[in-house]
Amino acid sequence: xxxxxxxxxxxxxxxxxxxxxxxxxxxxxxxxxxxxxxxxxxxxxxxxxxxxxxxxxxxxxxxxxxxxxxxxxxxxxxxxxxxxxxxxxxxxxxxxxxxxxx
Numbered sequence: 001x002x003x004x005x006x007x008x009x010x011x012x013x014x015x016x017x018x019x020x021x022x023x024x025x026x027x028x029x030x031x032x033x034x035x036x037x038x039x040x041x042x043x044x045x046x047x048x049x050x051x052x053x054x055x056x057x058x059x060x061x062x063x064x065x066x067x068x069x070x071x072x073x074x075x076x077x078x079x080x081x082x083x084x085x086x087x088x089x090x091x092x093x094x095x096x097x098x099x100x101x102x
Contacts, residue, residue: 005093006030007056015088020044021062022051022083025096032083032096044084046072051083054098061090 004024005012015024022044025032033041037050044051049072055062059079066085073080080098 002061002088003091004088005057005091007093007095009096017089019088020084021053021081021086021088021092021094024088025053025083030096034097042084046082046085049073049082052076052080052098053083053086054095055079055081056093056095058090058092061088061092063087063089 002015002017002019003012004015004021006025009030011028011030013024013028022032032051032053034050037048040048041050042048046066046068062081063086065081069082069085072082
């Protein structure tokens with residue numbers, strides 16, 4: 001089992017190993033999207049790049065970045081992931097809607 005801690009929301013949820021991070025966030029009413037992301041998100045297919053999270057702890061417990069993520073996040077820190085492309089395989093802490101200037 002994998003615990004996912006959403007830092008800004010101060011909420012920890014339990015997920016089975018292999019769970020999709022975006023699905024678990026939405027299932028637990030975690031708001032992943034900024035205003036424009038709410039209007040333009042692709043529904044979890046990695047095409048829009050609006051479900052960005054920052055991994056605070058547990059990067060080793062996530063699936064590797066996909067090619068889609070590498071393209072969409074090439075100007076972002078290595079700790080940024082697209083929730084829709086991220087599979088959780090152990091405990092992790094993430095920050096939703098990270099600031100661009102970090």
